[in-house]
Amino acid sequence: MTVLCPQPADTHDAMCWSMVERLGLTERDAQLLLAPYREVLVSLPVRLSDGTVRSFRGYRVQHNGARGPFKGGLRFHPGLELSEARSLARLMTWKAALIDVPFGGAKGGVDCPADLPPADLQAIARAYVARVERLIGPTRDIPAPDLGTNSVVMGWMMDEYAKFHGPTPAIITGKPVELGGLPARESATGRGLAHLVTRAAADVSLPLDGARVAIQGFGNVGSWAGIELHARGARIVAVSDESGAITRSDGIDPAGLLAHLRGAPLSTYGPAEALDPADLVAVDCDILIPAALGGMIGAQDAERARCRIVAEGANAPCTPAADDVFRRNDVTVLPDILANAGGLYASYLEWVQNLRHQAWRGGEVDSLLAETLNRAYDDVAKHADRTGDSLRVAAWEVAIRRVLAAVDARGAGA
Numbered sequence: 001m002t003v004l005c006p007q008p009a010d011t012h013d014a015m016c017w018s019m020v021e022r023l024g025l026t027e028r029d030a031q032l033l034l035a036p037y038r039e040v041l042v043s044l045p046v047r048l049s050d051g052t053v054r055s056f057r058g059y060r061v062q063h064n065g066a067r068g069p070f071k072g073g074l075r076f077h078p079g080l081e082l083s084e085a086r087s088l089a090r091l092m093t094w095k096a097a098l099i100d101v102p103f104g105g106a107k108g109g110v111d112c113p114a115d116l117p118p119a120d121l122q123a124i125a126r127a128y129v130a131r132v133e134r135l136i137g138p139t140r141d142i143p144a145p146d147l148g149t150n151s152v153v154m155g156w157m158m159d160e161y162a163k164f165h166g167p168t169p170a171i172i173t174g175k176p177v178e179l180g181g182l183p184a185r186e187s188a189t190g191r192g193l194a195h196l197v198t199r200a201a202a203d204v205s206l207p208l209d210g211a212r213v214a215i216q217g218f219g220n221v222g223s224w225a226g227i228e229l230h231a232r233g234a235r236i237v238a239v240s241d242e243s244g245a246i247t248r249s250d251g252i253d254p255a256g257l258l259a260h261l262r263g264a265p266l267s268t269y270g271p272a273e274a275l276d277p278a279d280l281v282a283v284d285c286d287i288l289i290p291a292a293l294g295g296m297i298g299a300q301d302a303e304r305a306r307c308r309i310v311a312e313g314a315n316a317p318c319t320p321a322a323d324d325v326f327r328r329n330d331v332t333v334l335p336d337i338l339a340n341a342g343g344l345y346a347s348y349l350e351w352v353q354n355l356r357h358q359a360w361r362g363g364e365v366d367s368l369l370a371e372t373l374n375r376a377y378d379d380v381a382k383h384a385d386r387t388g389d390s391l392r393v394a395a396w397e398v399a400i401r402r403v404l405a406a407v408d409a410r411g412a413g414a
């Protein structure tokens, strides 16, 4: 079986440079695009449950705050580097501008093992907050979950922040519902992605009913996207996770698979056949959803792909070379900053709910999410129609112009 490894390309640096050229930006504007406002590196000495003391590296990158407080996830992942957090922080700036929520972009996390016991995870999460508590805040920088963290970790972090600043639910999003979290936050990225896939499918005259979907990475984003697309009539024909991949041309029930994964690995899911994970991209399908890690779809994968739509659930899953291949082969790519923005919008609603001390009523969240994603999709699709650009270039251009307009309106570098 082939083991898939993310490729180490910094896709965003390349994209940023091409946008600088394309938009004819001044030196100052180019600096704003590329240089973060603040980067912080902290060391976290933590006593682990086995009695040893180990030091972990933590990061927080705040990219651009012209449109509002910084906002972005905290990733607990082995090998996390500052450069990765920097690229992802930039991406958050564009994403927030694209869906027009009043945030700037940030990202951070800790370089730590993936399989830590809960007590150690909690100790690291608390140590991280203790190091950065003066740099974050409900009107400064609002963290959220990302790879390796979840609502439970956000709850611990909110509690740690309260030790310094008093109870402040709006300091963090993606919290447990009992602490002011939004019930729809967990599903929002995947469901939002399914909504945008529905829009893109209509635009390329692909009926969603019976459309075949392959999902790379069946975690939070991939599983919810699968569940929602299945509910809209699509057929999930292949799924992978870090343990392997499976396929079934008659369709895989995503909710059934999710239940199976609670106690067993993907490869033992009875109704489907095993598949080499490297071949997931080449499965005969209409829609490919990379929802695992960044840099996993390279040019060779793109050449083998047989889909009509790629919907980027993960951040930066396609390398620039893969993007070129998809464009040449007339495959529609729904870019990450649009495709997975549903989670950021749900986080925005959670933050608003916490600031105004009043929960959203049933139905309000779903309709606001659909309205916002529709508006962002329309903005991008219209721009792409006008310029003949890909949806990715159009999305970046719309977003960057909004950020630069905010910088100019403030009358100073933000």
Ligand code: NAD
Pocket: 004, 005, 006, 146, 147, 148, 189, 216, 217, 218, 219, 220, 221, 222, 240, 241, 242, 243, 277, 291, 292, 293, 294, 313, 314, 315, 340, 341, 343, 344
């Ligand atoms: P997750 O940890 O819940 O799921 C990740 C999935 O990818 C898991 O199923 C894992 O087994 C799988 N995976 C890991 N390595 C793989 C490999 N080599 N091949 C195939 N599958 C592999 O994470 P998530 O929250 O679903 O996030 C997935 C991606 O989406 C990340 O890039 C994240 O930054 C991005 N994202 C997430 C959200 C969110 O709200 N969760 C929002 C925006 C972007």
